[in-house]
Amino acid sequence: MSSILARIQEIAANEGITITALERKIGASKGVLSRAITNGTDIQTKWIQNIVENYPQYSPAWLLTGIGPMILKEKYGRDLVSEPEPTYTYNRKNDLDNSLIYRMYKEKEEENKELLKEIGRLEERLKNNESSGPIAKDVSIENSSSKKRTAISVSAQSKK
Structure with missing residues (x-):
């Protein structure tokens, strides 16, 4: 070229x-x-x-x-000064990248939904246990994307 x-x-x-x-x-x-x-x-x-x-x-x-005609021409063959028509090309790599990003986004969205459900369940258990006296409980939550476990110690005092 x-x-x-x-x-x-x-x-x-x-x-x-x-x-x-x-x-x-x-x-x-x-x-x-x-x-x-x-x-x-x-x-x-x-x-x-x-x-x-x-x-x-x-x-x-x-x-x-160096791509396309050197001299611009009107569609009907007469010389004309004009902007060339844009060309659109399919870029498979961009589609794959976008697809990968979308899949990662969806995985994180699902993970967040599951964590919110778990938080709701834990809050409900905490409310139920508050009425029965002091408790101390260790809770372990696993982050599915990093496979790490996080230990949380939950303590609650009953109200008297």
């Missing part, structure tokens, strides 16, 4: 001008593009933007990626 600099050279050739003339047209100092082309170095994005603004008949998508 060719570089942006190679595509800039193609624009100059298609316009029938030199790189120096293209530099003048976009407001760049003499040698900005030609040195980058010679040395294979990068250019600032402002020069790419100036090329797009000064040569709107060329596709910005083509200039950046």
